[in-house]
Amino acid sequence: MNSTNTLRDLVTIVHEGGHAVQSILDKPLELVDFKNIPSEVAELASMSMELISMEHWHHF
Numbered sequence: 531m532n533s534t535n536t537l538r539d540l541v542t543i544v545h546e547g548g549h550a551v552q553s554i555l556d557k558p559l560e561l562v563d564f565k566n567i568p569s570e571v572a573e574l575a576s577m578s579m580e581l582i583s584m585e586h587w588h589h590f
């Protein structure tokens with residue numbers, strides 16, 4: 531991540547954290563095809579993290 535000392539830094543780290551959670555939850559799946567998810571599914575977790583945290587962004 532490139533830090534620019536803006537709100538975008540926070541949004542990016544929250545977004546990428548969503549991808550990390552998705553990856554951790556995918557790991558125990560036995561079928562490899564279930565781990566190769568399309569981008570619209572991959573972005574669901576990360577953008578949901580943005581949505582969930584959005585009400586706290588004003589602290590930044």
Ligand SMILES: [Zn+2]
Nearest residue numbers: 545549573576
């Ligand atoms: Zn993403």
